[in-house]
Amino acid sequence: MKIPSAYIHIPFCQQICHYCDFTKFFYNERLADEYMEALENEIHTYIPGEKAQVRTIFVGGGTPTAVNHSQLKKLLQMIDDHFDLASCEEYTFEANPGDLDLEKVRLLKNYGVNRISLGVQVFDDEMLEKIGRVHKVKDVYTNIDRLLQVGLSNISIDLMYALPGQTVEDFEKTIDEAMQFGLPHYSSYSLQIEPKTVFYQRYKKGTLVKAPEEDDAQMYELLQRKLSAAGAVQYEISNFAKPGFESKHNLTYWNNEYYYGIGAGAHGYLPGKRTINLRPLPAYVKKATSDGIPILHEEPIGIKEEMEEQMFLGLRKTEGVLTDQFYRKYGQTIVDVFGHALNTLKERSLIEENSGYIRMTPKGRMLGNEVFQEFLLDD
Template structure:
């Protein structure tokens, strides 16, 4: 079996953001030490022998850079012992602006990390505080400069829009400031109010109000126009890059390829099944140390599920899904399988066919979830 990528989850944060529903816990040195030991056991269960060759490694969170220097080195050594980092096409670490001191940047560079994803969100100190972020705008400048000076020039920054109190003009200023860095990659996501978050509790109480839907759509269209004008092309619903700097790891997901999911709450996709790991930290650590397999749930993936996922993952890409590749993978014509959904969505100007591809229209990108549900097949 060919596993294209590895996702490794580090669940620790210095502060919990008000919108975040990922598996995360306040950083504690002892808990982090125990977690790294459990993580090593899980990785070794997947890769007991020679180093695994994968195209991409992505270390996400939480905030992987929230751990101390010794723990970061331990994590990097662990990854290097189990994966052939030298053969990896892309090795990404997520980071919080402000976490990256000189020593952490040096360690990342030394152990082969070649891409950094910075959670910037907005260029406004007051709004950063309102959404629960601990960094300041000045930290973004300091950290980006530090990374580039160290030769880590493949930097991506995440932005958020449709935040409480955010106007179209406010988001435009954030886009303009972000573009001044002239980075190779930008990601931008609208606020989703998820259960078990601080924002969800406020929303239920009526104390949190998102901008109107038309403002949210205008923010998204503004983002597309501004980045396109700067030569940063949109290659996925929420992702933009200069040519050649598309996130190879995220393309693993959207191309429906296999990947390891390692760590508390991590999702993986292995031949014939999708896996979800145990989320609570003590339970994850206990099970990982006992068996090396801290899996909460395994879901079989048959032909039906593969074809569905091919469409609603692949359609996230601007280029869409290849009609010929679909037939090659599944030995079925796309129109034989989705002959009802595709014409209906084309009629609504949500989908288009061109040059052997089926892709979302600009309107379809805004209404993506409506499109994707049309590709769920009857049993």
């Protein structure tokens, strides 16, 4: 069966951000060389023969652009060797402002990358330092200019809100400055304090105070209102785009479609199973180098799990879940399977049904996790 997408994880960073719980390690040239060899062996295990035809490729991290020029070229070449880039509609690289010199930008462009996701977070140098970022606001302007110079105009930027000490007014300034670029895509996320992060340790010690819930909600409503007024359509809980510039790769996830998960700590979704790779760098490198199968865990996915995921992933999208598509895929209606959940959520005005779609209401989007858990079926 054809796998339409590939996620490739590069775990290296020049600095570890205080909030990040993704698989990441301080950049080391020797370790990065070893990692590239192991990564190529894993890719070759999945795709041993002719190039795979995929619709999207997303290279994330960590920070893929934290590696040096020769390592970046090796990475781009191995992707080109194993994937048919001519048939790839969207090829995204994550990058941090400040990492992209002109040589790296040209390499990305020359190897067919056509979308860049920049981790900006806030337009406030003091706050950037507080959350462990090493770039400055001026680096955002410099890097966007470089991308535009070579014709890489499909740029998305990530923003964060509900940060410690951040006011609603602070976030409004960040939104306003971000919108001045007129970019085709914006993503924005509320801070989640995750275990094994600097912020989590501070929170447990009582030295970090979470933003009040009312501020969090106010910032989210402000984000929606301002981006909508600027012509960016909210197509998912945290994502906004000009029409035609929605992230095709992320829609793979929300449409519950298959994708390769390659690299340390990467998650994949293949027919009948979800996979999680080894996270520790030495363990990943050793296993991927030896047999190309650095999988830590495989979770079987049956029809029950598929239907659950179809709902709580699909409901993240503003358009929601298409009822006819659900029936074609599973031979049962959504009402047959989730009738009780639908009634409960409709009574609370958290979901609505319209034009063949079941979607969350604005109130439901504010309480997304409560909505999603209603679609967990009993064993």
